[in-house]
Amino acid sequence: MSLKVKCVLFDLDGTLVDTAPDLGAAANAVRIQQGLEPLPLLIYRPVASAGARGLLKVALGIAPDHADFPARRDYFLEYYRANLSKLSVLFDGMAELLAGFERNGIRWGVVTNKPAWLTQPLMVEMNLAARAACAVSGDDVPKAKPAPDSILLACAQVGLSVSDCIYVGDDKRDIDAAKAAGMRSVAADWGYLGENGPIEGWQADAIARKPAELAHLLGMAL
Known part of the structure; x- marks a missing residue:
């Protein structure tokens, strides 16, 4: 990477x-x-x-x-x-990862298939909205993931090319969307994974078993 x-x-x-x-x-x-x-x-x-x-x-x-x-x-x-955020939490190690990005001048954002009327309040309640460079929801674009539309919109919102970004997701459709957009991808093995078969078969550019491994892939110390 x-x-x-x-x-x-x-x-x-x-x-x-x-x-x-x-x-x-x-x-x-x-x-x-x-x-x-x-x-x-x-x-x-x-x-x-x-x-x-x-x-x-x-x-x-x-x-x-x-x-x-x-x-x-x-x-x-x-x-x-x-009851959006009564029990929801950042995954273990994610708070440290986001703080590391911010210390190192790396922006971060969200691209989700969740509708905006759920995405936006959840981001606010989790104290993420003001920190994120973008938050693109499934209904912000004509076609949600695995189509590339939402990833391309995120790039437009942050003013960067696909080659300047990577996409991290826990579902094969995330990796498929990144590929369709021409963006490198990391499969998040700490997530839900769904019924997509072995994560090794998703053809992501890399696999991270935990958030700290993503930092390592990017050459960033936490």
Whole structure:
């Protein structure tokens, strides 16, 4: 990995912030509404990046084509918006990584498929909004990841070329989006990973097992 990176772009859920506990709590709120017992939050972690679709499949066994899906999704989203950051935290080592970027003059930002009406308040509540160089959401562009649109918009917002940046994500669609944009990528092995097969098969330019390894890839001491 080049040492000349000027900006690091992160996926949000499962890469920058561990949002699975709050997402799982929202899925359990739907179960409780239906008279069901809550499930262990760990069960939701592998699908936490898949949004309401993935979480409700685990919680209720229903897909978007199910007649009850719209109502259950709406309740899920209402509950989640009201409880965005009760349990969510930066991943271990991420606070030190971001501080290291800032000390070394490396900008950082967020590119997520989360809708802006959830991204923006979460960034504020996690005290990240004022620090990030950009925060591009899935509905800010015509096509969300794995299309390159959101990554290219982030580059435009920070005023840098794709060669000046890298993209870090915990899902294969993150790596596919970076490739489509012509940007180098790092697969975040500390994240949710989803059902994408082995991370070694995603064809990222590098794999980081923890945030400190990303600093090492960039030649930066923490």
